[in-house]
Amino acid sequence: MILKVGEANLLRKICRAVCSIVILAIKYIPFTLAMKLRNLCYRYVLKEMGNSNITDGVTIVHPGKVSIGDRVSIHPHTYLRGEITIGNYVAIAAKCSFVAESHNFADVTTPIKLQGIEDQPISIGNDVWIGAHSIILGNVTIGDGAIIGAGSVVTKNIAPYSVVMGSPARVVRNRKNNRDLQEKINQ
Ligand SMILES: CC(C)(COP(=O)(O)OP(=O)(O)OC[C@H]1O[C@@H](n2cnc3c(N)ncnc32)[C@H](O)[C@@H]1OP(=O)(O)O)[C@@H](O)C(=O)NCCC(=O)NCCS
Numbered sequence: 342m343i344l345k346v347g348e349a350n351l352l353r354k355i356c357r358a359v360c361s362i363v364i365l366a367i368k369y370i371p372f373t374l375a376m377k378l379r380n381l382c383y384r385y386v387l388k389e390m391g392n393s394n395i396t397d398g399v400t401i402v403h404p405g406k407v408s409i410g411d412r413v414s415i416h417p418h419t420y421l422r423g424e425i426t427i428g429n430y431v432a433i434a435a436k437c438s439f440v441a442e443s444h445n446f447a448d449v450t451t452p453i454k455l456q457g458i459e460d461q462p463i464s465i466g467n468d469v470w471i472g473a474h475s476i477i478l479g480n481v482t483i484g485d486g487a488i489i490g491a492g493s494v495v496t497k498n499i500a501p502y503s504v505v506m507g508s509p510a511r512v513v514r515n516r517k518n519n520r521d522l523q524e525k526i527n528q
Pocket residue numbers: 432434435471472473488489490491492493504505506507
């Protein structure tokens with residue numbers, strides 16, 4: 342059976358709506374079976390979704406703007422808002438926030454809530470570990486292999502393989518330099 346373009350689009354919309362309802366219904370269920378069903382549903386709801394795990398209590402505000410690669414794990418009660426791209430092999434610990442939107446606030450005569458919202462995309466590379474309770478602000482790119490210490494507030498781009506911590510997050514070392522150093526010591 343060949344579907345016409347209009348019919349296929351309608352079917353896609355229905356599928357997305359059903360999946361969104363299922364995700365909402367099982368959002369806080371922690372069991373593996375619920376996670377598998379959630380992962381499946383997210384494939385129809387997110388912009389892109391690879392072979393990854395989204396645990397219980399995760400909130401994705403604009404799912405159509407979020408891309409998640411393969412082997413990503415997003416742990417409980419993490420919050421994603423706005424245009425967010427996540428690579429492969431990324432570990433996101435519990436209660437992190439990714440805030441890829443910001444209120445405009447230049448005009449002091451108008452309430453901030455009425456000044457509109459600006460998109461500020463976030464991009465996370467491959468093989469990144471983001472510690473618990475971290476906050477990633479908008480317009481931030483985190484490079485491959487970076488580690489974000491627990492409780493960090495990331496306000497600027499993070500170079501690949503950096504280890505950062507604190508608020509605002511500061512680079513404390515680079516994993517590649519450490520490896521180079523270790524190799525020299527071993528020689
Ligand atoms: C970033 C991290 C990986 C660094 O680990 P590490 O290299 O072994 O660091 P150390 O424990 O040796 O600490 C080095 C210094 O950084 C400080 N530090 C470590 N983590 C910190 C953090 N998240 N924020 C602020 N300071 C931190 C330590 O107090 C120590 O300070 P000192 O030199 O003044 O004593 C680790 O501390 C971390 O935050 N891990 C995330 C854990 C997590 O969220 N797990 C969730 C389950 S996946």
